Structure formats: C-alpha cells, structure tokens
Amino acid sequence: MDMKHLLRNLILLGCCSSVGIAKQVNQAVPNRAPLKENAFNPLPLGAVRPLGWLLQQEQIQANGLTGHLDEFWNDVGPNSGWLGGTGESWERGPYYLDGLLPLAYQLNDPKLIAKAKKWVEWSLESQRPDGQFGPAKNDDWWPRMVMLKVLTQYAEATDDSRVLPFMRKYFAFEKRELPDRPLRDWGRYRWQDNVYAVLWLYNRTGDADLLPLAKLLHDQGYDWEKQFDNFAYTGKQTSEKLGLDKKGPIPDVAMQTHGVNNAMALKVAPIWWLLSGSESDRSALARQLTMLDRYHGLPNGMFSGDEHLAGRDPSQGIELCAVVETMFSYEQDFAILGDSQLGDRLERAAYNALPGTLSNDMWSHQYDQQPNQIACTRAHRQWSTNGPDSNLFGLEPNFGCCTANLHQGWPKFVSSLWMATPDGGLVVPAYAPSEVRTEVKGGPVTIREETEYPFRGDVRFTVQVGSETEFPLVLRIPEWAGVATVQVNGQSMLPSDVTGSQTGFYTLRRNWKNGDVVTVALPMEPRSVRSFHNSAVFERGPLVFSLPLDAKWDALKHYTAQSADWQLTSSVPWNYAVALKGCGPQVKEESVTATPFDVEHPAVTLQVEARQLPEWKMVENSAGTVPASPVSSNAPSQTLQLVPYGAAKLRITAFPYLNESASCSK
Numbered sequence: 110m111d112m113k114h115l116l117r118n119l120i121l122l123g124c125c126s127s128v129g130i131a132k133q134v135n136q137a138v139p140n141r142a143p144l145k146e147n148a149f150n151p152l153p154l155g156a157v158r159p160l161g162w163l164l165q166q167e168q169i170q171a172n173g174l175t176g177h178l179d180e181f182w183n184d185v186g187p188n189s190g191w192l193g194g195t196g197e198s199w200e201r202g203p204y205y206l207d208g209l210l211p212l213a214y215q216l217n218d219p220k221l222i223a224k225a226k227k228w229v230e231w232s233l234e235s236q237r238p239d240g241q242f243g244p245a246k247n248d249d250w251w252p253r254m255v256m257l258k259v260l261t262q263y264a265e266a267t268d269d270s271r272v273l274p275f276m277r278k279y280f281a282f283e284k285r286e287l288p289d290r291p292l293r294d295w296g297r298y299r300w301q302d303n304v305y306a307v308l309w310l311y312n313r314t315g316d317a318d319l320l321p322l323a324k325l326l327h328d329q330g331y332d333w334e335k336q337f338d339n340f341a342y343t344g345k346q347t348s349e350k351l352g353l354d355k356k357g358p359i360p361d362v363a364m365q366t367h368g369v370n371n372a373m374a375l376k377v378a379p380i381w382w383l384l385s386g387s388e389s390d391r392s393a394l395a396r397q398l399t400m401l402d403r404y405h406g407l408p409n410g411m412f413s414g415d416e417h418l419a420g421r422d423p424s425q426g427i428e429l430c431a432v433v434e435t436m437f438s439y440e441q442d443f444a445i446l447g448d449s450q451l452g453d454r455l456e457r458a459a460y461n462a463l464p465g466t467l468s469n470d471m472w473s474h475q476y477d478q479q480p481n482q483i484a485c486t487r488a489h490r491q492w493s494t495n496g497p498d499s500n501l502f503g504l505e506p507n508f509g510c511c512t513a514n515l516h517q518g519w520p521k522f523v524s525s526l527w528m529a530t531p532d533g534g535l536v537v538p539a540y541a542p543s544e545v546r547t548e549v550k551g552g553p554v555t556i557r558e559e560t561e562y563p564f565r566g567d568v569r570f571t572v573q574v575g576s577e578t579e580f581p582l583v584l585r586i587p588e589w590a591g592v593a594t595v596q597v598n599g600q601s602m603l604p605s606d607v608t609g610s611q612t613g614f615y616t617l618r619r620n621w622k623n624g625d626v627v628t629v630a631l632p633m634e635p636r637s638v639r640s641f642h643n644s645a646v647f648e649r650g651p652l653v654f655s656l657p658l659d660a661k662w663d664a665l666k667h668y669t670a671q672s673a674d675w676q677l678t679s680s681v682p683w684n685y686a687v688a689l690k691g692c693g694p695q696v697k698e699e700s701v702t703a704t705p706f707d708v709e710h711p712a713v714t715l716q717v718e719a720r721q722l723p724e725w726k727m728v729e730n731s732a733g734t735v736p737a738s739p740v741s742s743n744a745p746s747q748t749l750q751l752v753p754y755g756a757a758k759l760r761i762t763a764f765p766y767l768n769e770s771a772s773c774s775k
C-alpha cells in the first residue's frame with residue numbers, strides 16, 4: 110500500500126469513528142439451515158447512510174414530526190404505556206419507534222438516539238420472569254410484533270448484548286402461551302411480522318425452538334395465499350358490503366380487504382417460503398401482485414385502500430400506513446426473492462406515493478392520498494369506508510395510525526439501498542445518493558454512490574477498499590431503462606465483460622482497487638402508460654408526473670407553531686385531456702434543490718399538449734371518474750407543465766387522451 114492509499118484509509122477510518130456507532134463490523138447475517146437462502150442479505154442498520162438530497166430529506170424529517178412528535182402528541186408522549194405510563198398502550202409507541210430509531214442511527218443524531226433509547230430501555234426492562242414484555246394492561250400480540258422489529262434494528266445498530274436473550278425469552282413465552290391464547294384480529298392478519306423477528310433471531314442464535322414457533326404463528330395466522338389464489342375482492346368495498354355498518358367486532362371480510370393488512374401481507378409468501386421451501390409459496394407473491402394491480406392498481410405505485418380495497422379509479426385513495434408498509438414488504442421481498450422488478454416497485458412507491466402524501470417540511474401528512482386529487486378539504490368523498498378528514502394534510506387526519514407509522518418510510522428505504530450477495534459482494538436494489546460501509550473477505554469496503562437519481566439517470570460509485578479485493582458489484586437495471594451504459598474507470602463495459610448476468614441485473618465481478626469508479630447511465634426517456642379507463646399517465650425513470658394545481662394552504666387548526674391541519678384548495682382548471690401524438694412530452698431538467706419534491710422548484714418537468722374537457726366534472730368533491738379514452742374536445746390547445754407526483758400536492762395524474770394528433774406548436 111502506498112502512502113496515498115494509506116493516508117486515504119486513515120482518513121476513512123477517522124471518518125468511521127467520527128460517525129460514531131459503537132460497532133466495528135457491518136456485515137449481513139445469512140439465513141441459517143434449514144431455512145432457504147435469501148437471494149440477497151440485508152445489511153445491518155447503520156451500514157448504509159444517506160447522502161445528497163436523501164440526507165437532506167432525512168434531516169427535514171428529523172426537524173419535522175419525527176423529531177418532535179413525542180413533545181406534543183400524547184399518544185407517543187411521556188405517559189405512553191410503552192414508557193410505563195397509563196396512556197396509549199397499543200401500537201402507536203412501537204410504530205413511532207420503528208421509524209424514529211433507524212432515522213436516529215442513520216443520522217447519528219445524539220438527541221434522536223436518546224429519544225429512541227428511552228423506549229428501548231423501558232421495553233427491555235419491562236420483561237417479566239415469564240418472558241412477557243410491554244404494557245401490562247394490554248396483552249395483544251400485535252403491538253409486540255412491531256416492537257420486536259424495532260429491537261432487531263436496535264441490536265443491529267448497537268450490538269447491545271441484552272437483545273438476543275430478551276427475544277429468546279419472549280419467544281419461549283409466546284410459544285407456551287399461543288395454544289391457549291391464539292392470535293386474534295390484527296395479529297392474526299399480520300402474523301408474518303412476528304415470523305420476521307423470529308427468523309431474524311434464529312439466524313443469529315440457531316435456537317431450534319424458534320422454527321416450531323414460526324410454524325405455530327403460520328398455522329394460527331390468516332391464509333393470505335389462499336385469498337389471492339381465488340381472489341374474490343375485485344371491486345370497491347363499502348361499509349354495507351363489509352358489514353361495518355353493524356355493531357360488533359370487525360368482520361373478517363373487512364380485515365381481509367383492509368389496505369394496510371394487504372400491504373403488510375405483501376411479504377407473507379416470501380417469508381413463509383424461507384421455511385416451507387415450496388415452489389407455490391415462492392411464486393405466490395407474483396399472483397398476489399397481479400390481482401392487486403389488475404383490480405386495485407393506482408398510478409402512484411400503490412393499490413387503493415381507503416380504508417378498504419377500492420378499485421382502480423384514480424380518485425380513490427391509499428392510506429399512508431399502507432405506503433410505508435408496502436415499501437417495507439418490497440424491501441424484504443427483494444432480499445428474499447432477488448427479483449429486479451421488486452426494486453422497480455419499491456422505487457415507484459418511495460419516489461411517488463411517499464413524498465406525494467407528506468408536506469415539504471414533514472410537519473403534516475395525509476391519511477389518504479388520491480392520484481387525481483383536486484381538493485383536500487373536510488368533506489364527504491367517495492372513499493370505501495373512510496371519513497371526511499381523510500385527505501387533509503395534518504397531524505392526525507381521520508385516524509392517528511399514520512401519524513405514528515409514517516416515520517419508517519425513508520429510513521428503512523435507506524437501509525435497503527444496499528444489500529450483500531451470498532457470494533460476498535454487494536447489490537444495489539434501489540438507486541439514491543448513499544454510502545455503504547461493510548466488510549468483504551475480512552477487509553473494509555466503502556462505496557459512495559453519488560447521484561441526483563430519481564431526477565437524473567446518472568449514478569457514480571466510488572469504491573474504497575483496504576487492499577485489492579475481488580467481489581461482485583451487482584447493479585439492478587430497471588425495466589423502464591431497457592439497457593444501461595456502465596463504465597469502470599472511464600472504460601465502457603461490454604456484455605462480454607460481464608459475468609453472471611441475469612435478467613434485470615448487471616454484475617461487475619472484478620478485483621477492486623482503491624478509488625475505482627463505476628458510472629452507470631440509465632436512459633430516462635419520458636413515456637406514457639395506460640391506466641384506468643384507458644387513461645394516460647406520464648412517467649420518466651421511476652417518477653410519475655402530475656399536473657400540479659395551484660394549491661392554497663389554509664390552516665384549520667394549529668396544534669403547535671409548526672403542527673397544524675390544513676385544507677388545500679385550488680381555483681385553476683384541472684379537467685384536461687392530453688395529446689399523445691405529435692410533440693410528445695418534452696423534458697426539462699432543473700437543478701435539484703434541498704427539497705426536490707417542492708412544487709415551486711421541481712427538479713424535472715414534462716411539457717405536454719392538452720385541451721380542456723368540459724364534461725369531466727367534480728363529483729363528490731373529487732375529480733369525477735376519468736372519462737374513457739380516447740375523447741374529443743374543441744377547446745384550444747395548451748401546453749401543460751407536469752411535475753413529479755411527489756411535488757404536486759393537488760394534482761391530476763391520470764388523464765383522458767385526445768382522439769387526434771397534437772397541434773404541436775414547437
């Protein structure tokens with residue numbers, strides 16, 4: 110090693126200790142036999158950190174609701190049952206921690222770490238001699254499933270030696286107790302989240318008692334695979350259909366069509382396949398996604414659920430909890446199955462549905478977002494079962510679950526930007542500015558990913574290794590890109606330079622030297638795709654584009670100086686039909702600012718030609734059902750500027766298209 114490299118490594122090590130997690134090795138833990146092998150293994154919390162705009166996004170989050178919610182929202186305040194108080198003792202504390210804790214450690218923010226640690230300490234201390242933990246007044250299995258996910262992340266970030274024995278003791282308790290006190294309601298439909306933590310522990314301890322517990326949870330849990338093998342819920346659900354208009358416990362059909370339950374259940378089959386090894390379990394996710402796409406798919410990367418499955422009309426909504434849980438499911442699914450398209454799906458939800466339902470400062474959020482969203486007001490809408498507050502931006506519009514659960518979205522996405530390959534390499538499941546710091550063949554490897562993705566298609570990786578090390582670097586090639594241009598140290602890679610390629614991936618197997626640079630160019634041609642009623646949706650790369658409506662924000666109620674409920678209204682026309690022939694969308698790239706999903710400074714825009722369509726009107730306070738295309742209009746042609754969906758808080762995303770060639774004025 111020459112002096113320059115030595116110096117660089119010293120700087121690297123200095124940097125490592127200054128970012129501060131008291132942990133030396135950031136290595137993945139592979140599955141232990143007899144579990145099936147993952148395609149890729151997640152890296153522990155802290156191995157991946159955000160850079161660039163994504164780091165700024167996490168800082169905004171830390172300065173917004175996530176960093177301050179406990180200071181004024183009682184459900185996660187000091188009287189929470191999860192802090193030993195007499196207050197909320199169900200899922201809200203654990204939900205909040207499931208996002209606060211990874212955010213705290215990724216930012217290495219001492220104040221946030223101290224906040225998160227309080228809850229972790231109380232939970233660990235709360236364990237009884239028989240193994241049970243958590244608020245004594247609520248013995249529901251479900252909120253504990255969430256707190257266990259928190260503890261797995263905490264253990265990864267800190268190596269705190271108390272966590273593994275704590276979990277063993279709890280799972281022994283659960284295994285003894287479940288036959289007499291089986292899973293019920295939410296826990297019965299979300300059992301896979303419990304199995305997730307059981308397998309996490311099994312891979313670290315090899316404790317033979319854990320696999321029978323996983324099987325017991327499976328046997329007591331709802332059979333999601335069967336639901337999608339014979340899918341009956343093909344239309345919009347209503348209170349009457351679901352029996353929610355009657356008093357009593359929530360009927361099973363309502364649990365089975367519940368948006369968030371369905372989002373969490375997107376990881377059921379892959380997780381269960383790890384144990385069963387059955388081909389039909391392995392392939393079940395594809396069937397599940399096909400049904401959700403076909404009957405409930407929305408153009409923002411989600412399916413509808415407001416609060417129940419609601420069909421494909423882009424004026425239907427999807428709950429924020431379902432967005433972050435869908436992302437978490439795709440992250441697990443990608444790791445287990447190694448299907449490149451699951452990375453495409455993850456990016457689509459993360460780069461559209463997630464920012465689209467949060468205010469720029471992350472002080473307010475919606476319960477339900479609509480792809481075609483012309484007003485966010487307290488009013489009756491065509492939801493399946495939700496209330497009149499559901500699309501307001503606020504503290505807890507409609508119901509407070511999303512207020513507690515939204516925090517995991519960005520941090521878990523960051524954790525999943527890099528994973529380990531079973532043959533000692535690294536894979537890029539989703540592109541974003543980030544840095545991974547791990548160990549390959551006993552030596553430190555750091556890769557810095559610099560990019561303005563998803564607003565640009567160029568990505569630059571700089572490799573830092575202690576000494577020359579051979580390992581594969583696997584790049585996901587999104588389906589929309591078709592083909593990528595890859596260079597190593599300025600030299601174009603031909604297909605013959607690539608070994609071990611498989612569909613949707615590009616593998617660079619090399620002897621990596623310090624300072625090696627890989628550049629990837631993903632072509633981002635704008636495109637229009639067909640959606641509900643043959644409508645047109647414009648996309649570029651992983652971004653979906655929308656017509657932003659000039660939104661006026663009016664506070665309905667203030668909780669603190671920063672936290673308020675807002676209604677959004679607009680007086681500009683929204684009922685346009687677009688021209689698909691002629692000029693086509695013109696792309697304009699603008700600079701990527703600290704808040705790239707800000708409608709005032711969109712990082713990229715598309716111009717399309719359009720005419721107003723007078724017969725498309727507001728119905729039940731939403732854009733009426735998008736007219737079936739093609740349509741005709743005599744209104745004058747205009748140029749519309751579309752912005753990323755996430756930037757347009759009032760928007761039209763799915764347009765009817767005109768039965769004509771555009772009168773292209775360019």
Ligand SMILES: [Zn+2]
Nearest residue numbers: 428430510511
């Ligand atoms: Zn929610």
